[in-house]
Amino acid sequence: MQPLKATARSVESPAEAVRLSQRLACECLARLEGPGINPVLRLFKLDESTQSHVRRLLERLVEVPQGGTAQWLADWRSGRGFLDTLSCAYLEALRTRAPDGVAKTAVHAELLARLIRAGANLLKWDYLRYGPVENELWVFMGAAYLEAERTGMSNMLVSLRKDRGTQTSVEREFIRAVALGCASLDQLSPDSIEIADRLVRYVLPALRISTQPSSGACFGLQVGLPASPSRVAAGLTSREFQRYFLPAAVGGVFDELASVIERGLVPAAIATGPRARERVLATLFHLRRLWSDTPPMRRYRRHALSARFGSICGLENLSACLVGDAPLWSERAEWMLCNVSRGGVGLLVPVEDGSRVRIGELVGLRMEDGVAWQVGVIRRIAQAAEGPAFVGVELIARDPTVVLADDGRVASEVLLCDPIRQGRTVRLAGSADALPVNGIVYLNLDGRILKLKPIALMVRGNDFVLRNYQLL
Numbered sequence: 386m387q388p389l390k391a392t393a394r395s396v397e398s399p400a401e402a403v404r405l406s407q408r409l410a411c412e413c414l415a416r417l418e419g420p421g422i423n424p425v426l427r428l429f430k431l432d433e434s435t436q437s438h439v440r441r442l443l444e445r446l447v448e449v450p451q452g453g454t455a456q457w458l459a460d461w462r463s464g465r466g467f468l469d470t471l472s473c474a475y476l477e478a479l480r481t482r483a484p485d486g487v488a489k490t491a492v493h494a495e496l497l498a499r500l501i502r503a504g505a506n507l508l509k510w511d512y513l514r515y516g517p518v519e520n521e522l523w524v525f526m527g528a529a530y531l532e533a534e535r536t537g538m539s540n541m542l543v544s545l546r547k548d549r550g551t552q553t554s555v556e557r558e559f560i561r562a563v564a565l566g567c568a569s570l571d572q573l574s575p576d577s578i579e580i581a582d583r584l585v586r587y588v589l590p591a592l593r594i595s596t597q598p599s600s601g602a603c604f605g606l607q608v609g610l611p612a613s614p615s616r617v618a619a620g621l622t623s624r625e626f627q628r629y630f631l632p633a634a635v636g637g638v639f640d641e642l643a644s645v646i647e648r649g650l651v652p653a654a655i656a657t658g659p660r661a662r663e664r665v666l667a668t669l670f671h672l673r674r675l676w677s678d679t680p681p682m683r684r685y686r687r688h689a690l691s692a693r694f695g696s697i698c699g700l701e702n703l704s705a706c707l708v709g710d711a712p713l714w715s716e717r718a719e720w721m722l723c724n725v726s727r728g729g730v731g732l733l734v735p736v737e738d739g740s741r742v743r744i745g746e747l748v749g750l751r752m753e754d755g756v757a758w759q760v761g762v763i764r765r766i767a768q769a770a771e772g773p774a775f776v777g778v779e780l781i782a783r784d785p786t787v788v789l790a791d792d793g794r795v796a797s798e799v800l801l802c803d804p805i806r807q808g809r810t811v812r813l814a815g816s817a818d819a820l821p822v823n824g825i826v827y828l829n830l831d832g833r834i835l836k837l838k839p840i841a842l843m844v845r846g847n848d849f850v851l852r853n854y855q856l857l
Contacts, residue, residue, distance in 0.1 A: 399441035400463040406435040407467040414474040425478045425492065432471060432499060433546060439464055439506075446513060447576040458514075458740070465510045468503055475500040476525060479532075494541040497529045497555045502545065504529075505562035512570035512578055515766040515774070520611035523566075527609035530559040560592050561585055563630050566614045567604045569675055572765050573668065574744040574847075580668045583655045587642070588635040594628050601633025603676055632676035639673050663845065687731070692722040693753040694732065698742065700816065700849045703749040704798050707758060707787045720750070721773070729761060729779040739774030742766060745846045747814065748778060757784045760800065760814070762846055781814065781844070781851060789829045792821055796829070805830065807856065810840060814851045826854065 409431055416424040442464050446457065478496055504526040511518040533539040533555035542552040564585040570578050585592075595602060604614040605626030614630055643666060645652075651661045697706050720738070724731040730750070734742065742748070742763055750759045765777035782802035790799040790813060799815030813820055820826065822842075828835040837854035844851035 399438045399445065400460045402438035403435065403442055403463045403467045406431060406438065407463075407470050410467065410470040410474055414470070414477055425496065428471075428474055428478065429495065429499065432503075435467065436546075439467065443579065447579050461510070461514055465507065468507045468510060472500060472503040472507060472525070475503060479529075491541070491543060493536070494533065494538040494555065495543040495545070497533050497538065498543050498553055498558050499545060500529045501526045501555060501558040501562055502553075505558065505565055508562060508565055509570070509578060509582055512565075512573075513575050514768060515571055516768040517770040518613070520613060523607075523613060524609060524611050526559065526562050527606075530555060531609055556594070557589055560594055560630075561589060563594065563604070563606065563614055564589075564592055564632065567630055567632070567675065568672060571767055572744065573671065577664060577668045577671075577744075580656050580665055581672060584665075584669060584672060587652075587655060588638045591632075591634040591638050593631040593634070595631055596628060598626075598629045599631065601631045601678065602629035603632060603678070604630040606630060633678060635676065636673070639669055643669055687724045687726045690722055690725045694720045694722060694750045695753070696720045696738075696751075697749045698746055700747050700800075700814070703747060703758075703760065704787050704800065706749065707785065707800075708798075719753075720776075722752075723775075729764070729777060732776050732778065733773040734776045735773055739766070739768060739776070742774075742776060743847055747846055747849050750778070759783050760785050760802065762844055762851075781812070785814075790815060790819055791827045791829070792819070792824045793827075801828070801830075802851070805835065805856065810853050810855055811837065812843065812851055812853050813837070814844075814849050816848065817845075817850050820850055820852050825857075 410428070413424055413428045413431060416427075442460055446460060446464075449457065475496060479500070504522045508518065508522055530539070533541075539556045540554050542554055544550075544552050565582060568581050568585070570581065573581060594606070598605075598617065603616060605617040606614050606628040607625060608627045615626075617626070617629070642652075646662055646665055646669075649662060651657070651665055655661075656665045697703050719735070721733040722730055723733055732750075744763055744766060746763045748761055748763055750761065751757070759780055760782040761778035761780040763776055764779045765775075767775040769775070782800065785800045785802050787798050788801045789796045791797075797815060797819035799813045799819055802812040802814055803809070805811060813826070820839075823839060826837045826839070828837060836857040838857055840853045840855050842850060843853055
């Protein structure tokens with residue numbers, strides 16, 4: 386097998402390079418049937434050489450998070466296919482080599498660590514598409530972790546990148562996988578999923594796994610079983626959990642990091658580019674809320690309810706629909722209501738729509754035979770292996786109207802989410818350009834000119850912002 390770097394010099398696309406790596410990994414898998422550890426070492430080399438292409442592919446996927454496009458799905462399948470083949474090869478290497486002199490050596494420890502890292506990366510790639518997430522990942526990652534504990538190699542340091550001085554261990558790789566499994570990645574946009582992973586790596590030394598539910602234990606683990614980590618009450622023991630995840634110690638690390646980022650100093654290893662500060666702080670707050678001793682509580686009770694909704698996604702499409710300038714084309718695809726609360730709704734979305742919706746997207750909903758539109762923000766997506774996807778929507782307006790907002794430069798259409806009442810605040814949803822951070826906004830409402838002063842940014846979505854204003 387030729388080295389990947391030499392073979393892929395003429396390959397410009399990271400997806401093509403990763404697909405080539407998958408074919409080479411299949412060759413390694415076939416050669417594992419023979420004796421010796423050379424095929425295992427070649428597999429390590431292939432893994433190491435391919436990671437730069439996987440990272441480039443991942444960067445492209447999170448920059449253009451359009452899960453419904455054929456190219457996006459093809460690139461995603463390329464990356465996941467390689468990681469899946471790689472994990473299968475590592476599993477086969479463990480099965481065929483462990484009794485043959487590889488056990489209890491540095492090669493064995495590296496094999497276990499690489500297997501868990503491949504499983505954690507598979508977990509992240511599944512969430513990039515919002516599922517389905519295979520619980521079987523937890524079976525082989527847990528088995529590798531228990532094997533390392535049994536052989537006394539869980540904390541043995543190994544180098545997975547020979548060109549770098551950093552080292553890792555089976556314990557660290559498993560903690561990273563558990564942290565990702567406890568991060569509610571289905572509530573984050575693809576770029577925030579990558580930021581969450583980088584934050585996990587940043588605070589990894591402060592994360593621990595224990596056999597006892599000591600102070601700070603928030604999640605229980607059924608190690609080696611097809612089950613993701615589960616939230617547990619503080620100090621509560623259960624026979625079903627063999628280990629507990631303790632993230633509470635990261636509070637001080639997060640506080641220190643947040644204070645640095647708020648001054649505009651965002652570590653390049655965590656995020657770069659436009660809105661890096663805002664994106665990192667939002668993701669950091671998300672993790673802190675999930676990993677606090679007090680579990681996040683639902684503000685309003687959910688009630689099971691069935692109904693059919695028409696839908697339309699995106700600020701521009703919704704505005705055109707509300708003023709009657711666009712056909713209700715998306716109402717032909719039915720979104721089925723399955724539960725409702727005071728703050729939002731849960732819907733089952735057809736497969737063809739589920740692959741296109743995105744976290745943070747503005748969506749308009751109108752009940753079958755209804756008149757008024759409701760507007761919300763998509764907060765959670767869970768794809769099923771078969772059938773419709775589940776989409777959680779936070780409602781922000783129940784009967785919005787389109788109005789003209791003038792910031793002194795140009796008038797733009799925005800959504801008025803609340804009725805105008807003297808002494809009350811109102812919320813406006815529109816593009817960031819139409820609703821500047823500190824600028825006074827004038828509304829033309831039925832011939833009346835209203836002056837509004839911005840108070841706070843409430844939501845920053847994919848193509849809109851929701852701001853709260855005081856009526857002057």
